[in-house]
Amino acid sequence: MIELKGITKSFGSLLVLKGIDLTIDKGEIVSIVGPSGAGKTTLLQIMGTLDKPESGEVLFDGVNVEKMKEKELSKFRNRNIGFVFQFHQLLPEFTALENIMMPALINGVSFKKAKERAEEILQILGLEERGAHKPAELSGGEKQRVAVGRALINKPSVILADEPSGSLDTKNKEELHQLFFDLRDKLGHSFVIVTHDETLAKLTDRTIHIIDGKISDCN
Ligand SMILES: Nc1ncnc2c1ncn2[C@@H]1O[C@H](COP(=O)(O)OP(=O)(O)OP(=O)(O)O)[C@@H](O)[C@H]1O
Numbered sequence: 001m002i003e004l005k006g007i008t009k010s011f012g013s014l015l016v017l018k019g020i021d022l023t024i025d026k027g028e029i030v031s032i033v034g035p036s037g038a039g040k041t042t043l044l045q046i047m048g049t050l051d052k053p054e055s056g057e058v059l060f061d062g063v064n065v066e067k068m069k070e071k072e073l074s075k076f077r078n079r080n081i082g083f084v085f086q087f088h089q090l091l092p093e094f095t096a097l098e099n100i101m102m103p104a105l106i107n108g109v110s111f112k113k114a115k116e117r118a119e120e121i122l123q124i125l126g127l128e129e130r131g132a133h134k135p136a137e138l139s140g141g142e143k144q145r146v147a148v149g150r151a152l153i154n155k156p157s158v159i160l161a162d163e164p165s166g167s168l169d170t171k172n173k174e175e176l177h178q179l180f181f182d183l184r185d186k187l188g189h190s191f192v193i194v195t196h197d198e199t200l201a202k203l204t205d206r207t208i209h210i211i212d213g214k215i216s217d218c219n
Pocket residue numbers: 011012014016034035036037038039040041042043
């Protein structure tokens with residue numbers, strides 16, 4: 001479904017990614033692990049079309065995203081890829097429900113439909129009582145689940161998460177991890193999760209080890 005071929009990336013004279021080949025299949029949950037500075041976030045940003053590789057190709061179902069113009073690419077990204085970051089990055093002025101609705105509204109879905117879908121998602125997330133709360137009125141775990149809801153609303157084929165449980169305590173961490181597996185089972189999303197959490201990495205279908213800008217080991 002997602003295919004990376006020979007991806008390299010430098011920042012100035014620093015060669016961060018040194019030729020990455022990687023395929024993510026439909027419905028797979030893949031973890032990416034490796035030491036700080038190894039290039040994990042850089043790789044995820046390239047996979048998510050938020051950054052461009054220096055050389056190499058990113059293909060979604062065989063389509064080369066490199067060939068898309070900026071406007072077409074942002075539309076493609078909004079429809080096909082969901083993002084969850086370490087610090088939720090919810091909009092503080094908007095409620096949980098509105099935050100979840102946002103990508104759908106940007107995608108041109110009507111307000112009524114977006115609201116219905118966001119309400120369904122709040123239920124799936126077990127947050128139906130929290131829809132009217134703003135981020136400041138939610139716990140860390142709840143905020144992260146709302147961020148997952150926002151990533152889900154356009155029914156993307158893949159969700160890319162960069163240390164999504166990095167700022168959570170053990171209980172919230174475990175709940176969030178369980179949510180990823182439940183969503184995959186219920187809705188069939190693929191997940192690519194950058195994590196420092198060994199317990200999570202062990203639960204995933206496959207772990208990619210990035211060391212010094214290269215894939216060192218797969219299982
Ligand atoms: N925009 C940038 N400009 C310059 N250097 C950058 C930029 N982004 C990342 N780097 C450098 O590239 C290297 C890889 O960074 P990256 O963020 O991908 O690492 P990481 O594996 O995600 O690390 P961490 O586990 O700490 O999040 C680092 O040395 C970093 O300083």
